[in-house]
Amino acid sequence: MQTTTRTAASRELHKGKVAIVTGATYGIGLAIARRLAQEGAHVVISSRTQEHVDTALAQLKSEGLNVSGIVCHVGNEDHLERLVKVTVEKYGGIDIFVSNAATNPFVGNMLDCSKETWNKILDVNLTAVFLLIKLIVPHMEKRGGGSIVLISSIAGYSPTLGIGPYCVSKTALLGLTKVLASEFGPMNIRVNCVAPGLIKTKFSTYLWQNPDLMKEINEKLPLKRSGNPEECAGAVSFLCSSDASYITGETLIVSGGGQARL
Numbered sequence: 001m002q003t004t005t006r007t008a009a010s011r012e013l014h015k016g017k018v019a020i021v022t023g024a025t026y027g028i029g030l031a032i033a034r035r036l037a038q039e040g041a042h043v044v045i046s047s048r049t050q051e052h053v054d055t056a057l058a059q060l061k062s063e064g065l066n067v068s069g070i071v072c073h074v075g076n077e078d079h080l081e082r083l084v085k086v087t088v089e090k091y092g093g094i095d096i097f098v099s100n101a102a103t104n105p106f107v108g109n110m111l112d113c114s115k116e117t118w119n120k121i122l123d124v125n126l127t128a129v130f131l132l133i134k135l136i137v138p139h140m141e142k143r144g145g146g147s148i149v150l151i152s153s154i155a156g157y158s159p160t161l162g163i164g165p166y167c168v169s170k171t172a173l174l175g176l177t178k179v180l181a182s183e184f185g186p187m188n189i190r191v192n193c194v195a196p197g198l199i200k201t202k203f204s205t206y207l208w209q210n211p212d213l214m215k216e217i218n219e220k221l222p223l224k225r226s227g228n229p230e231e232c233a234g235a236v237s238f239l240c241s242s243d244a245s246y247i248t249g250e251t252l253i254v255s256g257g258g259q260a261r262l
């Protein structure tokens with residue numbers, strides 16, 4: 001697969017912008033944070049674990065990137081408030097928000113999912129996104145605009161059996177994207193979404209550690225392979241950039257051609 005090597009000074013697409021990325025210490029979120037920083041943004045990374053934040057920060061800083069980090073479990077409202085407060089106090093505002101953190105603690109039939117598990121999935125994957133946006137948008141308004149990208153999933157379009165509640169939460173993000181894009185357009189705040197297909201990360205370990213299953217999945221895809229986090233990061237960076245200045249309310253599917261719609 002073709003990969004692109006970037007240096008800190010390779011492009012200036014997001015020069016001077018302040019970006020928040022949740023769930024950004026490994027996997028797709030880390031790749032997004034790296035890409036936005038490579039393209040000139042100051043990126044505030046976050047996740048549940050101080051150790052993961054420290055490790056990711058050390059790595060990104062060793063690459064010469066302009067990043068800082070803070071612990072933020074998106075299911076904890078105090079953490080959400082602190083993330084926004086610290087970012088605004090230290091960096092003066094927020095221009096870009098990428099909502100990437102999600103959870104999938106349940107595998108089984110819908111009828112076997114307890115109310116507690118259902119609520120946890122919706123709290124982390126949907127309600128936290130809404131709450132963070134409520135906190136962030138006033139700061140984007142003060143800057144005269146901004147860009148928000150929600151990370152959904154191809155499973156939000158075409159449900160995967162066994163992870164029903166997760167699929168529902170990801171479908172809801174497609175609706176949230178449309179509603180917010182309409183409301184925030186007059187504030188010059190664009191809201192878009194990226195729906196990854198199968199991307200090789202810790203989150204999808206149970207799939208790619210099963211070679212027979214992977215072969216079956218890949219054979220159905222036009223590109224005949226799973227994706228990597230950097231391929232999602234490129235889509236997010238584009239949507240956050242001025243190259244996408246007339247795009248809002250859209251979802252980019254990054255799935256190797258896996259079908260989600262016509």
Ligand code: NAP
Nearest residue numbers: 023025026027028047048049052074102153199201202203
């Ligand atoms: P991952 O490799 O498991 O990485 C998850 C990241 O989020 C880590 O930095 C983790 O760090 C953090 N995190 C987990 N729970 C969190 C929480 N409650 N609050 C804050 N941070 C949290 O996952 P991924 O594959 O990169 O997935 C990223 C996004 O892509 C998710 O929205 C997922 O639904 C979506 N997606 C993934 C795939 C795929 O095939 N991988 C496909 C479609 C959609 P800590 O452990 O330190 O919290």
